[in-house]
Amino acid sequence: MSHSYDPQTIEAKWQQAWADHAVFRTPEGDELPGKPKYYVLDMFPYPSGDGLHVGHPKGYTASDVIARVRRMQGYNVLHPMGWDAFGLPAERAADRAGVHPAEITQRNIVTFRRQLQRLGFSYDWAREIDSSSPDYYRWTQWIFLQLLEKDLAYVAEVPVNWCPALGTVLSNEEVQDGKYIETGDPVERRLMRQWMLKITAYAERLLADLDTLDWPESLKEMQRNWIGRSEGASIAFPIQGRSATLTVFTTRPDTLFGATYCVLAPEHPLVTLITPPAQRQAVDAYVTLARNKSDRQRIADVHEKSGVFTGAHAINPATGDAIPIWVADYVLMSYGTGAIMAVPGHDERDHNFARQFDLPIIEVVLSTDEDTNRPSIAEEAYTGDGVAVNSGFLNGKLVADAKAAMITWLEENGYGRREVQYRLRDWLFSRQRYWGEPFPVVILEDGSVVAVPVAQLPVTLPAISNERRNEPMAELINPLARAGDDWLLVTLPDGRTGMRETNTMPQWAGSCWYYLRFIDPHNAEQPWSPTAEQYWMPVDLYIGGVEHAVLHLLYARFWHKVLYDCGLVSTQEPFQKLFNQGLIQAHSYQDRDGKYYRRAEVVPHDDTWVTAATGKPVVTQLEKMSKSKLNVFGLDEVIEEYSGDALRLYELFMGPVSASAPWNMDGMEGLKRFLFRLWRLVIDEQSGAPDAKIVDVPADTVPALQRLLHQTIQGISESIESIDKLNTAVSRMMEFLNVAARSEILPLTIVKTYLRLIGPFAPHIAEELWQRLGEPDFIARAPWPVFDPALLVGKTLEIPVQVNGRLRTVLTVDVDVDEHTLQQLALADTTVARHMVGKAMQRVIVVPGRLVNIIAK
Numbered sequence: 127m128s129h130s131y132d133p134q135t136i137e138a139k140w141q142q143a144w145a146d147h148a149v150f151r152t153p154e155g156d157e158l159p160g161k162p163k164y165y166v167l168d169m170f171p172y173p174s175g176d177g178l179h180v181g182h183p184k185g186y187t188a189s190d191v192i193a194r195v196r197r198m199q200g201y202n203v204l205h206p207m208g209w210d211a212f213g214l215p216a217e218r219a220a221d222r223a224g225v226h227p228a229e230i231t232q233r234n235i236v237t238f239r240r241q242l243q244r245l246g247f248s249y250d251w252a253r254e255i256d257s258s259s260p261d262y263y264r265w266t267q268w269i270f271l272q273l274l275e276k277d278l279a280y281v282a283e284v285p286v287n288w289c290p291a292l293g294t295v296l297s298n299e300e301v302q303d304g305k306y307i308e309t310g311d312p313v314e315r316r317l318m319r320q321w322m323l324k325i326t327a328y329a330e331r332l333l334a335d336l337d338t339l340d341w342p343e344s345l346k347e348m349q350r351n352w353i354g355r356s357e358g359a360s361i362a363f364p365i366q367g368r369s370a371t372l373t374v375f376t377t378r379p380d381t382l383f384g385a386t387y388c389v390l391a392p393e394h395p396l397v398t399l400i401t402p403p404a405q406r407q408a409v410d411a412y413v414t415l416a417r418n419k420s421d422r423q424r425i426a427d428v429h430e431k432s433g434v435f436t437g438a439h440a441i442n443p444a445t446g447d448a449i450p451i452w453v454a455d456y457v458l459m460s461y462g463t464g465a466i467m468a469v470p471g472h473d474e475r476d477h478n479f480a481r482q483f484d485l486p487i488i489e490v491v492l493s494t495d496e497d498t499n500r501p502s503i504a505e506e507a508y509t510g511d512g513v514a515v516n517s518g519f520l521n522g523k524l525v526a527d528a529k530a531a532m533i534t535w536l537e538e539n540g541y542g543r544r545e546v547q548y549r550l551r552d553w554l555f556s557r558q559r560y561w562g563e564p565f566p567v568v569i570l571e572d573g574s575v576v577a578v579p580v581a582q583l584p585v586t587l588p589a590i591s592n593e594r595r596n597e598p599m600a601e602l603i604n605p606l607a608r609a610g611d612d613w614l615l616v617t618l619p620d621g622r623t624g625m626r627e628t629n630t631m632p633q634w635a636g637s638c639w640y641y642l643r644f645i646d647p648h649n650a651e652q653p654w655s656p657t658a659e660q661y662w663m664p665v666d667l668y669i670g671g672v673e674h675a676v677l678h679l680l681y682a683r684f685w686h687k688v689l690y691d692c693g694l695v696s697t698q699e700p701f702q703k704l705f706n707q708g709l710i711q712a713h714s715y716q717d718r719d720g721k722y723y724r725r726a727e728v729v730p731h732d733d734t735w736v737t738a739a740t741g742k743p744v745v746t747q748l749e750k751m752s753k754s755k756l757n758v759f760g761l762d763e764v765i766e767e768y769s770g771d772a773l774r775l776y777e778l779f780m781g782p783v784s785a786s787a788p789w790n791m792d793g794m795e796g797l798k799r800f801l802f803r804l805w806r807l808v809i810d811e812q813s814g815a816p817d818a819k820i821v822d823v824p825a826d827t828v829p830a831l832q833r834l835l836h837q838t839i840q841g842i843s844e845s846i847e848s849i850d851k852l853n854t855a856v857s858r859m860m861e862f863l864n865v866a867a868r869s870e871i872l873p874l875t876i877v878k879t880y881l882r883l884i885g886p887f888a889p890h891i892a893e894e895l896w897q898r899l900g901e902p903d904f905i906a907r908a909p910w911p912v913f914d915p916a917l918l919v920g921k922t923l924e925i926p927v928q929v930n931g932r933l934r935t936v937l938t939v940d941v942d943v944d945e946h947t948l949q950q951l952a953l954a955d956t957t958v959a960r961h962m963v964g965k966a967m968q969r970v971i972v973v974p975g976r977l978v979n980i981i982a983k
């Protein structure tokens with residue numbers, strides 16, 4: 127019987143063995159003290175119906191290697207996995223299939239779990255969580271109640287995109303030119319009652335604490351931009367003939383002398399108040415037009431500015447001049463005060479607008495560098511630094527000083543004050559969907575909102591038939607409002623009656639705190655135990671996609687800070703170190719009509735590609751793997767053809783973890799060959815026993831191999847600490863194998879140490895070989911090898927080199943250098959070469975360990 131490498135059998139065997147012996151169980155209770163901890167977390171996936179493809183496990187493989195190494199290094203490791211299971215895609219898929227979203231979700235979870243297990247990831251499956259299960263969302267609701275108690279959750283009328291034909295609200299991304307992009311049905315902006323979370327109250331801390339995090343700088347910058355802190359001033363302009371004032375926010379108070387008109391956002395409450403009858407019709411018409419545009423559209427158009435004069439005037443507090451008040455949609459109600467002072471000389475948007483409507487442009491900042499080709503202020507706004515001109519008491523001051531002087535003047539004269547604005551808006555936290563967490567609140571008959579008593583949590587999702595859930599209705603009726611009265615109508619313990627809230631929470635809710643539940647996932651009394659939280663938090667390493675840079679990662683930081691303020695968590699930040707994995711791309715094939723083809727449907731032709739069926743030319747391109755581009759390699763197929771270990775190694779070998787790289791099946795071949803060679807290094811394929819070359823002798827029996835081993839330990843350990851360079855760790859393993867395969871003798875201890883290095887990367891084969899070498903326990907529990915610095919460099923010898931019997935130089939060489947290498951080294955030496963000029967070499971005499979003599983004429 128042959129004993130060749132059979133990955134499918136071996137991998138199934140070890141996955142079972144790890145599970146049976148709970149090898150990756152997270153230590154708890156008495157096991158915790160006295161050992162360092164390491165919490166390594168993957169962003170938990172949304173279990174979609176497509177299953178996993180080879181692009182998904184790149185980050186999971188990296189985190190698994192780290193988790194396994196840390197266990198071997200003696201850390202208590204928490205490495206959990208779970209499912210971000212609520213959300214619209216599951217609801218849509220359920221509708222298409224005519225089943226309940228919970229059913230689709232459970233089906234997908236089974237597939238995802240099976241696929242992840244095939245890769246041998248060392249998750250503690252006993253801690254698996256599912257954000258759509260009542261045991262979990264009970265606590266999501268509980269945290270919401272903490273937010274409500276702290277006045278960080280509130281209800282507000284906010285504009286949404288309502289599509290009457292579809293009977294639903296749409297996101298900004300789904301609307302263009304006032305129409306739903308899919309069907310062209312008109313969409314109106316409507317005010318609707320929505321739950322909001324006051325994330326803006328945390329803007330300053332969310333910004334400042336970024337500095338304490340070990341995250342990629344680019345990612346921190348994205349969060350900084352999203353929070354968008356602006357320093358400036360608020361300035362109150364008196365309105366001519368009225369007692370009301372018009373307050374603006376500006377980052378350039380130094381330009382007040384150049385403010386030649388003001389602009390209100392179309393939704394600004396002052397618009398109707400100040401517009402005189404003669405202008406009312408024109409203003410109303412404009413406001414209606416603007417209302418149907420999304421904010422995004424309104425700011426997108428830089429050149430075509432639209433607007434209307436209200437007929438009213440404001441007084442510029444610095445000059446005393448009456449300046450016209452306009453309404454224009456380039457001013458957004460959602461930022462600052464919803465009103466601006468326009469300085470066309472120094473702001474591009476104002477400049478465009480002023481030219482379009484013939485409004486005065488005044489220069490109030492003069493550049494200090496002498497560029498005579500600069501266009502005049504009439505042609506182009508000057509937005510750079512400089513000195514104030516035409517600005518009374520500010521004249522001659524540089525922008526920064528002028529800003530400060532103007533703020534002082536405004537404060538002294540009661541016209542304004544220093545102000546900080548954030549671009550960050552409060553978080554719209556309700557959705558008109560079924561498959562999400564119900565809000566744990568009741569709306570009483572008088573419209574007031576009260577929390578459901580904690581003892582009554584969770585508020586479970588009512589069962590509603592698919593037909594009922596999807597029944598079209600003319601008015602917006604939330605899916606949950608279609609539940610029966612037994613769910614909808616509530617009597618509180620004190621006898622008051624009311625209706626349940628029928629909005630649900632957005633998909634982001636469950637992922638805001640899941641990392642805390644992993645710490646103590648089965649706790650029925652508390653969301654987590656405080657002692658366990660103090661032990662495990664913060665997450666030491668968090669790996670996931672960059673697409674979550676500002677959504678999940680900002681929301682989770684916000685909730686965490688609220689929990690900190692409630693005294694429920696012990697750290698200010700949840701994720702200390704964060705790493706983004708790169709995308710795996712694959713070639714797609716597309717004809718000129720945009721139709722995609724699978725790789726199997728195209729053939730090469732004259733340096734390009736054509737379809738096999740019709741010969742139609744196609745272009746090939748590297749793109750992110752995606753089902754719609756037909757360029758996906760499914761995880762199951764690849765594991766079946768190669769193996770879980772080969773896939774793990776290839777995911778890492780493709781390049782740095784953070785880099786995007788193209789998928790290449792030839793690369794998989796290479797890693798598969800490596801694993802076969804590794805097998806043959808250790809196993810005699812005739813008998814299945816260890817190879818006869820492996821003998822139980824001290825490591826220094828083969829000093830060169832011992833040295834390479836220690837260099838390999840050092841190299842791999844370093845790439846593990848860098849996280850990003852795990853690809854070089856794989857190369858190191860291959861280099862070692864190349865040398866070891868040529869060695870006549872393999873000391874057993876060297877082979878075992880080498881296997882321990884391989885363990886975290888290709889865990890199945892490593893366990894099997896470890897066992898076949900007679901080890902009784904799992905390699906996953908063996909200690910991580912440590913290198914001996916003294917063994918990194920070999921012992922050296924001094925060898926005299928003669929040319930025609932005369933000493934010319936002395937070489938310092940490795941003790942066990944071979945004859946051939948010694949000869950090469952001698953001939954390559956520059957001093958030797960100098961004495962050979964004009965001579966032809968005839969013979970080289972090498973006395974190993976003693977001398978080299980070159981005979982030349």
Ligand code: ANZ
Nearest residue numbers: 356375376377378381456457458461462464469472473
């Ligand atoms: C006068 C001025 C003069 C301005 C100048 C700029 C340059 P950031 O940096 O993004 O915070 N602004 C204020 N509120 C606005 C709103 N609701 N919609 C549209 N624009 C608004 O931008 C602040 C600047 O954007 C403010 O400073 C204001 O224009 C404008 F030479 O005021 B500025």
